[in-house]
Each structure stands twice: as structure tokens, then as C-alpha cells.
Amino acid sequence: MALMKNEQMESKVMVIEVHPGDYSHVERAAQKLGYATSEFMLLSATIMASAIVNGDDILKTPASL
Numbered sequence: 806m807a808l809m810k811n812e813q814m815e816s817k818v819m820v821i822e823v824h825p826g827d828y829s830h831v832e833r834a835a836q837k838l839g840y841a842t843s844e845f846m847l848l849s850a851t852i853m854a855s856a857i858v859n860g861d862d863i864l865k866t867p868a869s870l
Contacts, residue, residue: 821846 823831835845855861 819850 831845831849832842835842838845840848
């Protein structure tokens with residue numbers, strides 16, 4: 806996305822506490838897809854947030870299975 810000269814891009818920082826076993830799964834999944842772990846986390850959060858905000862029923866959490 807191109808930014809106009811007078812537009813500023815805003816970034817936010819999020820700290821996520823993850824159980825070591827879960828982090829290991831995230832790391833391996835990111836590696837399989839060719840992403841850095843941080844990029845994979847951002848992609849995952851973006852996909853989930855978009856689905857939830859749009860009311861999509863595509864994503865299911867383990868608790869809902």
C-alpha cells in the first residue's frame with residue numbers, strides 16, 4: 806500500500822506470553838512455511854482477527870471442536 810506524503814503509518818507493539826511447548830509448535834510451523842516466527846505470529850493474528858471481525862466461521866479453536 807502506498808502512503809501519501811502527509812500520511813503517517815502507526816505501529817503498535819504486542820507482547821505475547823506463550824507456553825514453551827506452544828511456542829515450539831509456532832516456531833516449527835513458521836519454519837515449514839518459510840516465515841520468521843514473528844512474521845508468522847503477525848500473519849496468524851491478522852487472519853484470526855479478520856475472520857472474527859467479519860463473522861467468518863472458517864476458524865475453529867480447539868475449545869469449539
